[in-house]
Amino acid sequence: MTTSLSNKERLEIPRGKMPAQDPEKRSRNFREVNLGLDLHAARLEAQRCLDCRTRPCVDGCPVGVAIPEFITALADGNLPTAAKALQQHNALPAICGRVCPQESQCEARCVRAVKGKPVAIGHLERFVADWALQRDVSDNAPRVPESGKKVAVAGCGPAGLTVAGELVRLGHEVTIFEALHDTGGVLRYGIPEFRLPKRIIDIEVARLTRQGVQIECNVIIGKTLSLEQLRRDYDAVYIANGAGLPMMLGIPGENLKGVYAANEYLTRVNLMGAGQNIEATTPIIKGKKVAVIGGGNTAMDCVRTARRLGADKALIVYRRGETEMPARIEEVHHAKEEGIEFVLLTSPLAVLGDEKGWVTALRCQKMELGDADESGRRRPMPVEGGEYDLEVDVVFNALGTRANPLLTATAPDLKLNRWGNIESDENGATSLPGVFAGGDIVRGGATVILAKGDGKQGAAAIDSYLRQKE
Amino acid sequence: MFPVLHNEPLAPQLHRMVIRAPRIAAARKAGQFVMVRADQGEERIPLTIGDADAEQGTITLYIQANGSSTRRIVATPAGGTLRDIAGPLGMATEIENWGRVACVGGGVGTAVLYPMAKALAAAGNNITTVIGGRSDQYIILAEELADFSDQVKITTEDGSLGRQGFVTAELESLIADPGTTPQAVFAVGPVPMMRAVAEQTRPHGIKTVVSLNPIMIDGTGMCGGCRVEVNGEPLFACVDGPEFDGHAVNFSVLADRLTMYERHDGPCRLA
Ligand SMILES: Cc1cc2nc3c(=O)[nH]c(=O)nc-3n(C[C@H](O)[C@H](O)[C@H](O)COP(=O)(O)OP(=O)(O)OC[C@H]3O[C@@H](n4cnc5c(N)ncnc54)[C@H](O)[C@@H]3O)c2cc1C
Ligand SMILES: Cc1cc2nc3c(=O)[nH]c(=O)nc-3n(C[C@H](O)[C@H](O)[C@H](O)COP(=O)(O)OP(=O)(O)OC[C@H]3O[C@@H](n4cnc5c(N)ncnc54)[C@H](O)[C@@H]3O)c2cc1C
Ligand code: SF4
Ligand code: SF4
Ligand code: FES
Numbered sequence: 001m002t003t004s005l006s007n008k009e010r011l012e013i014p015r016g017k018m019p020a021q022d023p024e025k026r027s028r029n030f031r032e033v034n035l036g037l038d039l040h041a042a043r044l045e046a047q048r049c050l051d052c053r054t055r056p057c058v059d060g061c062p063v064g065v066a067i068p069e070f071i072t073a074l075a076d077g078n079l080p081t082a083a084k085a086l087q088q089h090n091a092l093p094a095i096c097g098r099v100c101p102q103e104s105q106c107e108a109r110c111v112r113a114v115k116g117k118p119v120a121i122g123h124l125e126r127f128v129a130d131w132a133l134q135r136d137v138s139d140n141a142p143r144v145p146e147s148g149k150k151v152a153v154a155g156c157g158p159a160g161l162t163v164a165g166e167l168v169r170l171g172h173e174v175t176i177f178e179a180l181h182d183t184g185g186v187l188r189y190g191i192p193e194f195r196l197p198k199r200i201i202d203i204e205v206a207r208l209t210r211q212g213v214q215i216e217c218n219v220i221i222g223k224t225l226s227l228e229q230l231r232r233d234y235d236a237v238y239i240a241n242g243a244g245l246p247m248m249l250g251i252p253g254e255n256l257k258g259v260y261a262a263n264e265y266l267t268r269v270n271l272m273g274a275g276q277n278i279e280a281t282t283p284i285i286k287g288k289k290v291a292v293i294g295g296g297n298t299a300m301d302c303v304r305t306a307r308r309l310g311a312d313k314a315l316i317v318y319r320r321g322e323t324e325m326p327a328r329i330e331e332v333h334h335a336k337e338e339g340i341e342f343v344l345l346t347s348p349l350a351v352l353g354d355e356k357g358w359v360t361a362l363r364c365q366k367m368e369l370g371d372a373d374e375s376g377r378r379r380p381m382p383v384e385g386g387e388y389d390l391e392v393d394v395v396f397n398a399l400g401t402r403a404n405p406l407l408t409a410t411a412p413d414l415k416l417n418r419w420g421n422i423e424s425d426e427n428g429a430t431s432l433p434g435v436f437a438g439g440d441i442v443r444g445g446a447t448v449i450l451a452k453g454d455g456k457q458g459a460a461a462i463d464s465y466l467r468q469k470e
Numbered sequence: 471m472f473p474v475l476h477n478e479p480l481a482p483q484l485h486r487m488v489i490r491a492p493r494i495a496a497a498r499k500a501g502q503f504v505m506v507r508a509d510q511g512e513e514r515i516p517l518t519i520g521d522a523d524a525e526q527g528t529i530t531l532y533i534q535a536n537g538s539s540t541r542r543i544v545a546t547p548a549g550g551t552l553r554d555i556a557g558p559l560g561m562a563t564e565i566e567n568w569g570r571v572a573c574v575g576g577g578v579g580t581a582v583l584y585p586m587a588k589a590l591a592a593a594g595n596n597i598t599t600v601i602g603g604r605s606d607q608y609i610i611l612a613e614e615l616a617d618f619s620d621q622v623k624i625t626t627e628d629g630s631l632g633r634q635g636f637v638t639a640e641l642e643s644l645i646a647d648p649g650t651t652p653q654a655v656f657a658v659g660p661v662p663m664m665r666a667v668a669e670q671t672r673p674h675g676i677k678t679v680v681s682l683n684p685i686m687i688d689g690t691g692m693c694g695g696c697r698v699e700v701n702g703e704p705l706f707a708c709v710d711g712p713e714f715d716g717h718a719v720n721f722s723v724l725a726d727r728l729t730m731y732e733r734h735d736g737p738c739r740l741a
Contacts, residue, residue, distance in 0.1 A: 179556060179688075179690045180556070180688065180690070181507055181514070181553070181554040181556065189688075189692075217554070217556075218554050218555060218556040219493070219556075220556060220557070220559070220690060223497065223557065223558055223559055224493050224494060224497055224556070224557065224558070225493065225497070226497075244690070244691050244692050245691050245692070245694065245706065245709075246692075246693070246694040248694070248697070248704045254704070255697065255699060255704075255723045255726075255727060257726065257727060257729070257730045260695075261693060261694035261695065263692055263693045263694060264687055264693035264694055264695040267687055267688060267692070267693050268687060272513065272514070272687070273511065277511065279511045280511050281511065281512050281513045281538050281539060281542075282513045282514075282687075283513075283731040285730070285731075357726040357729075397694075404690070404691050404692065405691070405709065406690055406691050406709055
C-alpha cells in the first residue's frame with residue numbers, strides 16, 4: 001500500500017502537532033508530557049518527507065540514523081521495516097526520539113526547514129521505537145560465536161549501555177559496573193519521568209540483560225574495584241562514568257538552606273522518589289517560590305519538577321537571552337506553557353537568607369548583551385544600577401558539571417586534559433592500552449546521542465583490539 | 471543484597487552490625503564509609519566502616535538509630551539482608567607516625583573514631599583516647615579502644631563514669647602537661663564538640679583532624695549536597711573528605727546545613 005504522493009502534495013502537508021497533556025493538569029503530575037502520535041498522524045507526518053537522495057538530515061544525526069529509510073517505511077505503514085531501519089544505527093531510539101536536541105541536529109538539516117518546518121523526525125523516531133518496544137522486535141541480528149573475551153564497563157549511562165549492547169552482539173562477555181544502586185545514569189537520576197518515563201529505561205536495560213549483558217550495581221570503579229584490577233581481570237575496559245561534580249555559583253549565600261545544586265534535587269526526586277512516591281523516605285524541600293539559575297536542559301528539568309512539587313512561582317534566571325539558551329526548544333516551550341517565568345539577561349549576585357539560615361531572596365543583576373566572545377556568543381555585561389531582589393524560598397544552581405575525579409584520581413597513568421576529562425582518540429582509545437572511554441567523561445557535559453555514538457564507536461574499536469590481541 | 475551476619479545493641483539505640491560485603495572489605499581503608507540503602511524506597515545514608523575483615527569478607531558498622539533510615543537499618547536482624555551497600559567511599563585517614571596522638575570521640579562519633587585510632591596505633595603512634603557521652607550507658611567501644619590505646623580517658627556529662635564534664639576538659643589537661651601534649655589530635659563527634667576541640671588546639675598549633683558528617687545523597691561526588699566550607703572553599707565531603715583540617719573548617723555552615731531536614735523526622739544526633 002505504497003503512498004505515491006507527488007512532492008507537491010507532500011509539501012502541502014503541514015507539520016503535525018505532538019499531542020500533549022493539558023499544561024494546567026500536567027504541571028501537577030509526573031506523567032509524560034508528550035502523549036505520542038497515533039498511527040494516522042505518524043503516517044501523515046512521515047509523508048512530509050521528500051526522501052531526499054542527498055539525505056542531508058542523516059548528516060545532522062551524530063549516529064547517522066537511516067532517517068529517510070525509516071520514515072518512508074513508516075509512511076508506507078510498514079512498521080517492522082521502519083523499526084529495523086531505525087535500530088540499525090540507534091540502539092535506544094525510544095530515548096533519543098524523546099531527548100535529542102533535534103532542532104540543532106537532524107531536523108536542522110532537513111530540506112523542509114529551508115522553507116517552513118522540518119519533518120518531525122524526533123516524533124516519528126519515538127513513534128516507531130515505541131511501537132517496537134511494545135512488541136519487543138529487538139533486531140535478532142545473528143550472534144557471532146563467543147569470543148571468550150571479557151570486557152568491563154564502568155558506568156551504566158547511555159554510553160555504557162550502548163557499548164555493552166554492541167559488544168555482546170559481537171560475541172564478547174560484558175559486565176557493567178555501576179556506582180549507584182540503579183541503572184541508566186542521567187537518564188534515570190537526571191531526566192525526569194515527565195520527559196522520559198523510567199519504564200523505557202527499564203525495558204531497554206532488560207533487553208540488554210536478556211542478550212547477556214551483566215550489570216552489577218553498587219560497584220564504584222576507583223573505590224570498590226580499581227582500574228588496575230579491571231585491567232588484570234578483563235581483556236578490555238570501557239570508562240563511561242559521565243560528568244560529575246556540579247559547578248558552584250561562587251556567590252555569597254550559596255550554603256544557605258534551600259540552595260540546591262540541580263543534580264542533588266533531581267536525584268532526590270528521580271532516583272529516590274522524594275516528593276513523587278509517598279512511600280519514599282528521602283526528604284526534599286518543596287519551594288513555593290523558586291528560582292533556577294541556568295538555561296540548559298538541567299535548568300528546565302529542575303524548574304518544571306519544582307512546579308510539579310507545588311511551586312506557585314517558578315522562575316528561570318538566565319544571564320543571556322532566550323535564543324542563547326542551550327535547552328531543547330521543546331522543553332522551553334513546554335516550560336512556558338506550564339507557567340514557568342523566564343527572567344532573562346539576569347545574573348545572580350547573592351542568595352539572601354533569614355536569621356535561621358533559610359533562603360529568602362535572590363539578589364540579581366540586570367545584564368545586556370555586549371560584543372561576541374571567543375565562543376561567538378555575545379557576552380552579557382552588567383547594566384548600571386540594575387540590581388534588584390527576587391523573593392524566593394528555594395534556589396537551584398543548574399550551571400553544569402565538571403569532570404568527576406573519583407575514578408581518574410586513582411588511575412595516575414590515565415591521561416586527562418586540562419579540565420580533568422579523559423583524553424581519547426576518535427575511537428575512544430585512551431593513553432592506557434586496552435582502556436577506552438566515551439560519553440560525558442571525555443566530552444564534558446554533552447548529549448545522550450553523542451554518548452551513545454561514542455559507545456558504538458568504542459565497541460567497534462574494542463572488538464578490533466580484542467581480535468588483534470588473539 | 472548484602473547479608474547481615476550479626477546485629478547486637480551496644481548502648482541505647484546503638485547497634486553493631488556485621489555484614490557480608492567482600493569487595494568492600496577487601497578495598498576498605500580506615501576513615502572510609504559506605505552508602506547504605508536498606509530497601510527499595512529507603513534513603514541512601516552514609517555510615518563509617520567501623521572495621522573490616524578481608525578474609526571473612528565482612529564489614530562492621532556502628533549505627534545510632536534515631537531517625538527513620540537508621541532505625542530501618544538496625545531493624546534488620548542477623549539472617550536478613552540490606553539491599554544496597556556501596557563503598558568504600560571518601561579518602562582514607564592520613565596515617566603517619568606523629569608520635570603522641572590524642573583521639574577524641576563523642577557519642578556515635580566514637581564509632582567513627584575507632585577505625586582511625588586503630589590505624590594510627592598500628593602506625594606506631596602513642597594513643598591517648600578520650601571518649602565522652604551523656605552518661606555511662608552512652609560510652610561505647612571503651613574496651614575495644616583500650617586494646618590498642620596507651621590510655622583511655624572517659625568523660626560523662628552526669629559523672630556516672632569517668633570524669634564529669636566534656637571531652638575538652640580531658641584534652642585541656644593533656645595539652646597543658648608538656649609531657650603529654652599531643653603532636654596531633656583526631657576528633658569526631660557532634661559539630662560543637664569538634665569545633666571546641668579545634669579552638670583548643672589552634673593556639674598551640676597542634677595538627678587537628680576532624681571527620682565531617684554533612685547530609686549526603688549519592689556519596690560519589692555527583693550531587694554537591696555534601697559541600698562543606700574549608701579554607702573558604704567549597705569542598706565535597708564525600709570525595710574530598712570526610713576528614714579535614716579542623717582549623718580550616720567552617721563549622722557554622724556545617725551545623726546549619728545539618729538542620730535542613732530537621733523537621734522531617736527527629737533531630738540529628740551527630741550534630
Ligand atoms: C538534568 C539533565 C538533563 C539532560 N537532558 C538532556 C536531553 O534532554 N537531551 C540530551 O541529549 N542530553 C541531556 N542531558 C545530557 C545527557 O544526559 C548526558 O550527556 C549523558 O547522559 C551522558 O551519558 P554518559 O553515559 O556519558 O554518562 P551518565 O549518563 O552520566 O552515566 C554515567 C554513569 O556512571 C556512573 N558512575 C560514575 N562514576 C562511576 C564509577 N567510578 N564507577 C562506576 N560507575 C560510575 C554514574 O552513577 C552514572 O550512572 C541532560 C543531563 C542532565 C543532567
Ligand atoms: C561520612 C559520614 C559517616 C557517618 N558515619 C556514621 C556512623 O558510623 N554511624 C552513625 O550512626 N551515623 C553515621 N553518620 C550519620 C548518619 O549518616 C546519619 O545519622 C543518618 O543519615 C541519619 O538518618 P536518619 O534517617 O536515621 O535520621 P533523620 O534524623 O531522620 O534524618 C533526616 C535527614 O537528615 C539527614 N541527616 C540527619 N542527620 C545527619 C547526620 N548527622 N549526618 C548526615 N545526614 C544526616 C538524613 O540523611 C536525612 O536526610 C555518618 C555521616 C557521614 C556523612
Ligand atoms: S538519534 Fe537524534 S539526531 Fe539522530 S535522527 Fe534520531 S532524533 Fe535525530
Ligand atoms: S532532509 Fe527532511 S525531507 Fe529530506 S529525507 Fe531527510 S527528513 Fe526527509
Ligand atoms: S553526596 Fe553527593 S556530592 Fe557528596
